[in-house]
Amino acid sequence: MDLLDWARGPLLVASLAICGAGIGWRLLWLWRMPAGGRGGAPARVDYGKAAAFRAALTRTLPPGGFHPSATLVTANPYVFHIGLLVVFLGYAPHIAFIHRWTGLTWPALPDLVMYIAAAGTIVSLLMALLFRITDPVLKQISNADDWITWTVTFLPVLTGMALIGDPSDTILSRDHVIYRAPLAVHLLSLELLLIWFPFGKLMHAFLVWPGRMQLATFFGRRGVRS
Secondary structure (H helix, E strand, O other): OOHHHHHHOHHHHHHHHHHHHHHHHHHHHHHOOOOOOOOOOOOOOOOOHHHHHHHHHHOOOOOOOOOHHHHHHHHHHHHHHHHHHHHHHHOHHHHHHHHHHHOOOOOOOOHHHHHHHHHHHHHHHHHHHHHHHHOHHHHHHOOHHHHHHHHHHHHHHHHHHHHOOOOHHHHHHOOOOOOHHHHHHHHHHHHHHHHHHHHOHHHHHHHHHHHHHHHHHHHHOOOOOO
């Protein structure tokens, strides 16, 4: 077995197992936390789960009224998340990879769309890094989790772009892998991301909606419009 065989087999299985177990442990730990006492003044309004979910959903897009200088900072995370989702779920070799493991498949997007989405994702990640190292407040509050999370997110996108040398149809038509070492590095970077996922800020992918609903409930019970 060479490095690619290890990355495609045992290492991928191990990283998926660690990711799944870590996510389950984090969610179970949060579910078993005792509910905080409501204390203080009684609730001004009866703010239920439906209202909390509606507030979390409607606040996915930022409200108007921000200073124009905040436009880039506000838009950059949307560029990153949408671009990464398009690349992961729309690129034909990625779909084939998922199909081999799960049996699921769907139509792929054109390669040109993938290239644009991948380029936008890389630029947005670099912009996020620039904001973090130049903004005094972000620089002050950044910790090891932020830097590790940025790195393990950036590496799979960068190593994936390094693999692009042929159209996706040509890649899928081959019965063997030509660039075994670069593909192994790409898979290893993905596995590193999977291992880190449950233990860093990437876990917000599972916690963003419950967190927004909790915050909306906190303000809603006090009569604050959210």
